[in-house]
Amino acid sequence: MSSDQRPAGPAKPGFTTRQVHAGVVPDPLTGAILTPIYQTTTYVQESVDRYLAKGYSYSRSANPTVRALEQKLTDLEGGSDCICFGTGMAAINGLFLAFLSAGDHAIVSDVVYGGTYRLSTKIYSRFGVEFSFVDTSDADSVRKAIRSNTKLILTETPANPTLKLTDLAAVSALARAHGIPHAVDNTFLTPYYQRPLELGADMVVHSTTKYFDGHNATVGGAIVVSNEAQGSAVRFIMNATGMIMSPQVAWLTLQGCKTLSVRMDRQAANAMAIARFLATHPKVAQVSYPGLENFPQHELAKRQASGFGAMIWFEVKGGVAAGKALMDRIKLWTLAENLGSVESLITHPVTMTHADVEAAERQRVGITDGLVRLSVGLEDADDLIDALRNALGD
C-alpha cells in the first residue's frame, strides 16, 4: 500500500479518502485525472528480454486499468495484493483452483450464494474434491468438520440470503491453529463495513458486481490476499485459466468505488427504516435485518462490522402465494437478481438466486419457500416504504 510506504507523514487517511484516491494516479502521458481504459492486447518490448515499461506484456496476464482497481481494493481491505476476475464466480473458482486438488476437502458455510454451492457440488465433486457445508456461525461445528485433508475454509457473512453471521475472529483463529487458509466472501458488507483480514482471515473474496460497482453496470470479481505466496498462487490461476476482468469493467468499477461509503451509509439507513416498518406490519410474519435488536446475532453484527448493510429478508403471512402476489404487485422495487445497486431490488431466492440448491438443503438451512429478499437502494426511504405498504395491502 503506497500510504504505508511513505517514511513519515500524516496518519493513514480515512476510508472515504482512500476509496477516492487509492490506486489512482493522474495519467502520466496526458494528466487525465481518471485512469484511462487501456484497451490493448499487447505491450511493445524493447528487446527480447526487456519490456518497454512497467512490466506489462499481454493483457491476459495484466492490464494497467485492472491493476489500478486491484491496488484500490488491496488498500481498502488492508491486504498485500488483489487479483481481479471476470465475475464473482470466477473469483471463487480461482480460489478453489489455487488451493484445492483432487483428494482435498473444503469447508464452506452452509448458507452461501447459490452459485458457490452449485460450483462445489456440480463441478468440483467431479474432480474428486470433497465439500462439507457447515454451520459456520458455530465455531465448534467448524472444528468438528476439519479433516487431515482440509485445505480451505470459505465463509460468507452475512450469508446470502438468510443473513446468518459467522464469527470471523473465532473461525480465523481455528483455521490458523490448523494451518488452513480461511477465505471470506465479503460481498454483502464490503471493506467499508467489515474487514475480515483485520479479524484474522487470510483472504477476502468479492463479487464486485454488487456494492463496488453499485450501478448495475458490470459483473466482476476479486480476491484480496494477505501474503505474497497466496498472491502468486491466485495470480497464476487467473493468468493460466484466463478468467480475467476486462479494462472496461475495471474502469466502471473504479468509478463506483469512489462513492462506496456514501452509497452504503444511505442504503443502510434506508434498510433500517424499512426493516422497522416491516417489523410492525400485520401482514409480515417475520423480518430479518442484522440492525434489528431482535436479530439473533445482533451483538456479533455490532462487534465485527461497523454497519449492518442493506440486505433484508422477510416472510409475508400466507406463504409462497402471498409472497409471489406481493412481488407481482409491487411498484418502484424491481423484480431482479443482483443486489447492492442504487436501484432497490426484490428477489425470490427459491426460484431465482438459489434455484440450484436442492429443496431439502434449502429447508435445512432456512431458505424457506416464502422468503422475500430485499436489496435496498438509494431512493427515498419514504417512497420505498409506501411501495411496500401498497403492495402488502392494509
Ligand SMILES: *Cc1c(COP(=O)(O)O)cnc(C)c1O
Ligand atoms: C453475486 C454473488 C457472488 C457471485 O458473483 P457474480 O459476480 O454474480 O459471479 C458470490 N458471492 C456472493 C455473496 C454474491 O452475492
